[in-house]
Amino acid sequence: MVGSAGKVVVIVVAAGVTSALLAAACVFLAIWLYRRRASVVAGTRTRSLESTTATLRAGSVGFDSSVSISVASQSVADWGQHPLPAAKRAAFWGWRGGNNGRDAPQLLSVSGIPQYHYKDLQKATNNFTMILGQGSFGPVYKAVMPTGEVVAVKVLASDSTQGEREFQTEVVLLSRLHHRNLVNLVGYCVEKGQRILIYEFMSNGNLASLLYGDNKRSLSWQERLQIAHDVSHGIEYLHEGAVPPVIHRDLKSANILLDQSMRAKVADFGLSKEEVFDGRKSALKGTYGYMDPDYMSTNKFTKKSDVYSFGIILFELITAINPQQGLMEYIDLAAIGGEGKVDWEEILDKNLLAGSVAEEARVLADVAYRCINKSPRKRPWISEVTQAISRLRQRQLMKHDTTALPRSETRTVLRRIEYQHVELSDLTGLKELTPMRA
Known part of the structure; x- marks a missing residue:
């Protein structure tokens, strides 16, 4: 009996020791896991502080x-x-x-x-x-x-x-x-x-100073058309080439820079935003004279707001009138014109009043006027504006090429120019453009 009791005591003691050892092992394991997790988190935080993640x-x-x-x-x-x-x-x-x-x-x-x-x-x-x-x-x-x-x-x-x-x-x-x-x-x-x-470095400065600043100079029609073409391509990339699309929000002649070859580039993206359709409103940002009236009343800036600002820049190019010095008033007066007809010639830069240049400037003014329609829905998309300017440039280049062609080929080129002019007239007529997308 005593021997049996001793065996029971030994078994109980052994079980107790085993349990204690298991408990201690569990505690040590828990402490090790905790320290390991803390080390991983600390390392992650350190890497996070050292990384520069821009989204x-x-x-x-x-x-x-x-x-x-x-x-x-x-x-x-x-x-x-x-x-x-x-x-x-x-x-x-x-x-x-x-x-x-x-x-x-x-x-x-x-x-x-x-x-x-x-x-x-x-x-x-x-x-x-x-x-x-x-x-x-x-x-x-x-x-x-x-x-x-x-x-x-x-x-x-x-x-x-x-x-x-x-x-x-x-x-x-x-x-x-x-x-x-x-x-x-x-x-x-x-x-x-x-x-x-x-x-x-853009050696020819910004467009505003060339038009009416301290560095004012007379721009040829070819230079103005090229600048309009370059800027429209830059905006088209932002609106339709960038992913996600970007709205500039501060397009103005002071933000159009020109290199030594008078090629234009859009600058200053400090106010730019990605295009959003979440219904949120943002604080009014931009420059007086270039701001979309619809944006000012709704606080909602869209691609069509950039199109409005570009329309003002186009009018600057053909009138050399500062938007902050009554350009919009001149545009409104010319739009009603005499006998209820548009009369852009009244506000054209005097250097653009000669021959076919005046006609082409009036066509560009028609395009610009469509861009500043009070209703964003009625404004063209920037790709449509780019297309219209491209056709004007093609016509300009073909016209210059006729001087070196034989008479028979010259007639063919002139017929093509005439056909393109009809297309341009259709494109820039006062009726609304059919938007490319809703």
């Missing part, structure tokens, strides 16, 4: 530029209401510590756009003294890089709150938008509290 998001609340960029789960959309600490702002732009003991910051690239050091830009702009102009964003300087390349450097004004958001928008958008009629973003700089954008 376009339609209709960001509180961020008019519609761009949100993730930084450790905090959206740039919140910066306006709750500014990020300096450490997190640095994390967004990929700010890393010194390089091998050196103090110079190493910046990660946003979508592959090169980054420049402030000291290099300071040297290239001769300590920011070679000023080209002043915009709402801030001053623009000419810079000569060590490679000999000439660029334009746009510096965000220190007191500009809207400029901060525009800066973010421009960097993110231009990292994915590439077209021969859009100004190319060469690089950017985020250092010493500065926000700087570096663009390709």
Whole structure:
């Protein structure tokens, strides 16, 4: 009996020891798993802080530029209401510590756009003294890089709150938008509290200054038609080539830049947005004289709002009248004309009143007038406007080619021109265009 009782005690003790060992093993396993999970999360957070993830998001609340960029789960959309600490702002732009003991910051690239050091830009702009102009964003300087390349450097004004958001928008958008009629973003700089954008240099400045600014000069009809053609192609790419489509929201002659060959490119995408159809309204943005009246009354900006602004630019090209100095009033007066007929000749630039140029300018004015229809639904799509301008250019080129042709071929070309003119008249008549899409 005693032997049996002893065996029972031994078995109970052994079972207790085994249970205790199993419990201890479970505790150690739980602690190990917890530490492992914590290590993985910490590593993920660290990588998140070091990465620069730029994503376009339609209709960001509180961020008019519609761009949100993730930084450790905090959206740039919140910066306006709750500014990020300096450490997190640095994390967004990929700010890393010194390089091998050196103090110079190493910046990660946003979508592959090169980054420049402030000291290099300071040297290239001769300590920011070679000023080209002043915009709402801030001053623009000419810079000569060590490679000999000439660029334009746009510096965000220190007191500009809207400029901060525009800066973010421009960097993110231009990292994915590439077209021969859009100004190319060469690089950017985020250092010493500065926000700087570096663009390709456009030696002939902007269209506004050429038409009626300090650098005013007489543009030939061929140059004006080419500029209209280039700009329409740039807008068409934004509306129909970019994925998702982009609405510029600030098309104006001051944002049309010209290179040494007088080829035009659309610039300044700080107010641009992706096209959205969520019914949301945004704060009014744009420039007086170019803003769509329907947008001003509804706060809803669409592709047709860009078409309206482009229509105003077309009228600038053929009248050389500043939209902020009564252009719309001149257009309205010419539209009713004498005997109830349109009389664009009354407002044409005096340099365009000779011969066939005046006729072609009137055709372009018809196209422009369709673009500024008060009803967005009745305005043409930008692709239709581009097509009309392309036909005008073809006619212009063919007309010049006839001078070198034998008489028989000249008659054939002239008949083709006459046929194209009939097509243009149909296209630019006062009846409504049938929209390409609803």
